[in-house]
Amino acid sequence: MQTSFSPAQLADPNTREAEGIIRRCVHCGFCTATCPTYLELGNELDSPRGRIYLIKDMLENDKPASAEVALHIDRCLSCLSCMTTCPSGVDYMHLVDQARVRIEETYRRPLSDRLVRHLLSVTLPYPGRFRAALGLATLARPFAPLLARMGQTGARLAAMLQLAGQGVRSGADREPRPAILGGRRGRVALLRGCAQSVLDPGSNAAAARLLNRLGVEVISPKGEGCCGAIVHHMGRDDQGLALARNNVDVWTREIDGSGLDAIIMTASGCGTAVKDYGHNFRLIPEYAQKAAAISALTLDITEYLLRLDLPRSDVGNGIVVAYHSACSMQHGQRITTGPKLLLEKAGFAVRDIPEGHICCGSAGTYNILQPEIATRLRDRKVRNIDKVAPDLIATGNIGCMTQIGGATTIPIVHTVELLDWAYGGPRPAALADLAERPQAAE
Ligand code: SF4
Numbered sequence: 280m281q282t283s284f285s286p287a288q289l290a291d292p293n294t295r296e297a298e299g300i301i302r303r304c305v306h307c308g309f310c311t312a313t314c315p316t317y318l319e320l321g322n323e324l325d326s327p328r329g330r331i332y333l334i335k336d337m338l339e340n341d342k343p344a345s346a347e348v349a350l351h352i353d354r355c356l357s358c359l360s361c362m363t364t365c366p367s368g369v370d371y372m373h374l375v376d377q378a379r380v381r382i383e384e385t386y387r388r389p390l391s392d393r394l395v396r397h398l399l400s401v402t403l404p405y406p407g408r409f410r411a412a413l414g415l416a417t418l419a420r421p422f423a424p425l426l427a428r429m430g431q432t433g434a435r436l437a438a439m440l441q442l443a444g445q446g447v448r449s450g451a452d453r454e455p456r457p458a459i460l461g462g463r464r465g466r467v468a469l470l471r472g473c474a475q476s477v478l479d480p481g482s483n484a485a486a487a488r489l490l491n492r493l494g495v496e497v498i499s500p501k502g503e504g505c506c507g508a509i510v511h512h513m514g515r516d517d518q519g520l521a522l523a524r525n526n527v528d529v530w531t532r533e534i535d536g537s538g539l540d541a542i543i544m545t546a547s548g549c550g551t552a553v554k555d556y557g558h559n560f561r562l563i564p565e566y567a568q569k570a571a572a573i574s575a576l577t578l579d580i581t582e583y584l585l586r587l588d589l590p591r592s593d594v595g596n597g598i599v600v601a602y603h604s605a606c607s608m609q610h611g612q613r614i615t616t617g618p619k620l621l622l623e624k625a626g627f628a629v630r631d632i633p634e635g636h637i638c639c640g641s642a643g644t645y646n647i648l649q650p651e652i653a654t655r656l657r658d659r660k661v662r663n664i665d666k667v668a669p670d671l672i673a674t675g676n677i678g679c680m681t682q683i684g685g686a687t688t689i690p691i692v693h694t695v696e697l698l699d700w701a702y703g704g705p706r707p708a709a710l711a712d713l714a715e716r717p718q719a720a721e
């Protein structure tokens with residue numbers, strides 16, 4: 280795509296980056312075929328190519344964001360399916376990140392929109408506040424149907440209450456961890472996360488138990504917090520960077536102290552964000568190197584487990600698992616086969632979900648801010664899951680677990696909960712009602 284930025288504009292490193300990204304786009308439109316919002320809405324401006332044109336026009340002409348730009352960029356899930364499809368290597372992620380920041384800085388949203396976004400940004404990244412908000416929201420849940428009929432803001436509040444109503448999955452995070460068995464094979468930091476640590480502490484507990492049994496010391500350093508992804512995707516760059524900077528400091532202290540072999544993520548949304556810290560801090564000299572080192576050490580739990588070469592297990596016993604690959608897993612981090620290989624080795628019969636590349640509509644705060652499109656995508660996902668008739672669903676991202684879990688009776692668990700079970704841990708609580716199968720014959 281031709282561009283016409285002035286030399287003065289290109290003196291700004293962010294604009295220079297945006298120009299380089301835009302120039303790679305050859306207008307081929309392949310990305311439209313795999314863009315969830317284009318598939319659902321059929322509008323070119325809700326496709327990656329259309330959004331690139333909107334962003335180009337805004338940046339090239341130094342315009343503040345218009346209502347039209349905000350509408351179509353807000354509808355983007357940042358699922359990054361377009362990046363997997365694009366034959367030209369267009370770095371859409373960093374382009375849309377810039378657009379979101381520009382919108383936040385130059386577009387005055389309607390008051391109700393500002394209030395909802397503010398509420399999300401001051402609660403979700405902070406587990407204590409989020410836990411308190413969930414308690415209040417659960418009390419207010421009976422009003423959700425009424426709110427849903429009260430325009431866009433009502434629908435957003437109703438979506439919040441709906442998600443809150445799904446509640447906390449278990450308190451297993453507080454269980455004492457088993458002692459390290461066998462020789463010590465490593466020392467890792469496990470990010471507890473913000474929403475995940477409240478909504479589903481069982482996933483982190485399962486990861487810690489499994490790693491401990493495999494001889495890996497697991498720590499969660501004092502002071503670590505939200506990775507910043509939630510507010511980063513809302514264009515709140517300063518808040519996102521402040522949260523990320525805190526984690527860079529905390530983990531760097533550990534690396535310089537007793538050392539870390541890896542920084543482990545159990546939510547792929549966080550994994551994509553932390554693996555991008557190096558990029559986010561590239562223009563901040565005192566943090567650039569430290570942040571790049573943190574990104575290089577960061578692994579999804581399944582990436583780390585693959586390195587440990589687990590033995591075969593028969594605990595899975597042919598239970599049919601529909602594996603839902605979160606967008607942040609498959610498109611954001613390009614992790615596709617590893618989780619399935621681990622589940623198969625553990626004895627589960629893994630099924631791919633038709634249209635597996637299409638987002639479930641969770642996407643951070645998307646299911647709250649864009650409830651209508653998110654619900655359409657969620658229902659589309661559940662219809663596709665039903666086609667493989669699984670006994671259960673496994674995924675590696677808390678957002679997807681909450682989103683999909685709200686529309687199906689099929690149990691949904693974190694991949695690491697199944698792996699923990701397969702290698703000596705407890706059966707996941709969500710599978711309590713799953714009928715026992717006769718053990719396969721030897
Ligand atoms: S990130 Fe997802 S929703 Fe946004 S343009 Fe790309 S494919 Fe479409």
Ligand code: SF4
Nearest residue numbers: 304305307308310365
């Ligand atoms: S697939 Fe890539 S090059 Fe083609 S229109 Fe989409 S972003 Fe541009």
